[in-house]
Amino acid sequence: MVDAREYHERTKHSPRELRADDFELDFANRPRPSKEYVDLPRRSLGTVSTPPETPALQAIATATAEPNETPDGDTDPIDLTTLCHYAAGVTKTLEVRGETATFRAAACTGKLYHVDLYAITGDLDGSDGADGIDAGVYHYDPDTDEFHVLREGDYRGVLADAAGDYRGIADAPVTIVATSEWWRNAWKYRNRTYRHAFWDSGTILANLLAVAHASGHRAEVVTGFADDSVARLLGLDPDDEAPLELVAVGRDDSEADARTVEPIDPIDPATELASDPVDYPLLADVWRASRLSDGETVVEWRERFAGDDGSTPFGTHPPGDSEGREASLKQSARSAGDGDRIALDPVDEDTASSRPIENTIGRRGSLREYSHEPISSRKFATVLDRALGGVPLDCFGDSEDSGPDEPAEPSTLVDCYCLVHAVEGVPTGAYQYHPAENVLERIGDTDRETAGHLALDQSVVGDAAANVYLLADVEAIVEQVGNRGYRLAQLAAGIRLGRLYLATYAHRTLGGRGFTFYDDRVTEHLSPRAANQTPMTLFALGEPAE
Template identity: 85%
Template sequence: MVDAREYHERTKHSPRELRADEFELDFSNRPRPSKEYVDFPRRSLGTVSTPPETPALQAIATDTAESNRTPDDDTLSIDLTTLCHYAAGVTKTIEVRGETAKFRAAACTGKLYHVDLYAITGDLDAPDGDDGTDAGVYHYDPNTDEFHVLREGDYRGVLADATDDHPGVADAPVTLVATSEWWRNAWKYRNRTYRHAFWDSGTVLANLLAVAHGSGHRAEVVTGFADDSVARLLGIDPDDEAPLELVAVGRDDSGSSVRTVEPIDPIDPETRLASDPVDYPLLSDAWHASTLSDGEAAAEWRERFVDGEGNSVPFGTHPPGDSEGREASLEQPARSAGDGERIALDPVDEDTASARPVANTIERRGSLREYSHEPISSRKFATVLDRALGGVPLDCFGASGSAEPTEPSTLVDAYCLVHAVEGIPSGAYQYYHGEDALERIGDTDREIAGHLALDQSVVGDAAVNVYLMADVGAIVEAVGNRGYRVAQLAAGIRLGRLYLATYSHRTLGGRGFTFYDDRVTEHLSPRAANQTPMTLFALGKPAE
């Protein structure tokens, strides 16, 4: 099985590699962007409703599992249909060249939508007082907002076993599982799909967390679990489709035990295929190399992320100061900034921030194709970074099963190539979330920015390029191949939050892009010499 470090090296983009690549897309063999079961019944679990009017900028800034919103009485029940719809459902339909194009709630590489959601639930009350949802294992259909019924009965105990009774899962009324069906993305992106699985599930989970937290529910991303038992529960073959993450939503305070399930019978559901899958063994090989055998192994793995006092372990990230650790003074924006100079940012507070609600922001989200060179407001820029790049509620950063896990940016660092922000000189900067500050680390320009992003000049047209970088070697050395999954996911969730923070502002737009891996590292060195890019987001004003 391939080591994550080897996988990452083998899937890097370089100008030479792309010039030599003779691969062509076979449109006659394009996969459909959703699963279609042959035998399993469908069931409506309620209609899509409008989530509470919580501002998107407030919802995405929740950095712990607990929501910072007190739910109203009518939001105490989990509206599973609405939750899945705004995470992965079809939110807009557009006619493109005479054909109907469906766009999902969350951005996905190539609009190939290879990430699916499954729900494992106990009995759920309906938000509107109707019959509610019977306990079961369900697959969400994004085209109809209905669910395929895979199993009937309460199987939450399987997930409790798989996570070693992790509190977030053991006490959750519903846990959603995100999976990737490899071929649906590999049709275009081939061996890069393993990276994309975590980028794209990250954007889905960013939406899911925002809607859950905005509705007042506890929500936590669980990355430590026994993979094969979850795959068996869902009836999927990891060589074709594999579980990536769990998201536990809500808390069951009834005191009832979910450990009532006998050993599960296998299921082998038949699905309709619209194409002939091409096998890319590197994908499933990398996934298998990162799996955990049982709940006890999952618990042991989670413990590696915190020290004896419950503090998060840093993995090659850079604290404030230059590459030698020198603390730099924090100064107000100047006409010019030399290397190492700090620039204070001033995000707006909650009272004056955009009040665009979560649902409206998700529906508005797009993928900007053309940028204006017009500068963007420094305060909007600061607000986007402040709300999007904070901690993520990940189980592996909770101290010994803490109810309040949060990943405080110890896996990824944020770097900004600034081209057009009012009051901030053009340049390359590292961003420090806890201090709302930039530190200049070098020069840049629009031409260089476009080159770094696979010679896509549109990236250089944007006002800002945000790179999330990680030290893959340090991560894998400390927590194994599964740590690579978590680093890509942590960047992917922040990518999704960058989309939401950007589109919560009427005058801004943005889009994710890919890149020449080593060229990005070189451009951001010596500060980022130990790091490699996970994701890239470009934001700015739309061209007229």
């Protein structure tokens, strides 16, 4: 099985590699962007409703499992259909060049939509007088907002056992599993699909967490689980489709025992294929190399995240020498030189955009043309502040033990770097952004032409007001927590990518889009600061061109 570090090196983009690549897309063999079971019954688990009017900027900034407004627990039944719809469902249909095109709630590489959602539930109460949901294992159909029924009965104990009796899973009325069907993305992106699995599930999970928290429900991402147990529960063959993450939603305060683990009869439900899959064995191979075998192994893996001193740096870079920092922050931004810092000033909750999460998800797009007009420094600061904070993840400690202001994931897996081209009051240049301090630290020069070159020679990236890169030290992460740590680094960047989309589109005058890049050239451009790191994701934001 391939080591994650080897996989990452083998799937890097370079100008030379792309020039030599003669691959052509076979449009006649394009896969269907959703999974279709042949014989499984379908069931409506409720109609899509409008989530609460919680502003998107508030909903995405929840660093802990607990929602900001309801720290004492859930008050309303979980609306499973609405959660799945605003995470992965079809939110709009448009006529494009004479053909009907559907658009999903979250961005996905190539609009290929290879990430599926499954729900494992106990018996759920209905909302607003609606019928409840029987315990079962369900697959969400984004085209109809209905669910395929894979199993009937309460299988939450299987997940609790697989997650090492992690309390967030054991106590959850609903756990949603995100998977990737490799071929649906590999049709275009081939071996890069393993990276995309975590980018694309990350944007979906950003939406899912935001809608759950906006609805007053506890929600967290659980990355430690016994993979084969989950795959068996869902009837998956990991050569074709594999589980990526779990999301525990809500808290069950009843006395019912959800931990009972009954033997799982194997299932192999037939699916309808609209294409002839081409095998890319590297994808399943690198996934298998990151598996955890059982609950005991999961617990041991989580313990590896705490260093001897309780810190988890993972090769990230804190702000530079603090000497003279206060004077530096008071400098005029126009005089900033390398090493200097610019204090950003995001708007507070009372004056921030109040665009609701539902409206923001519906508005989200993929901006194709950018104006060269500068964007407001306060809007830029607000986007970074809300999107790049902590994420509720299991491996950084049981969030049941975290206080309301203590993030379960302290932003130590990835560092944020910004190439600034047109932000009011911020000189053009390359910066590292430090979320805890809301500070840009200048690390070098840049220009629009260089920015476009770094992004696979896509000049439109240089047209944006700013490019936001998330980088990780893959060597340090894999060294400390194994191949599964690579999954986590890509996912941490992917969730923040999804939050960058939402924070950007919460502002009426802003738009943005994710892009790919020449891996090593990005590192070189951001060196020496980022010499040990490699890019995970890229987001370009700015004002749309008229």
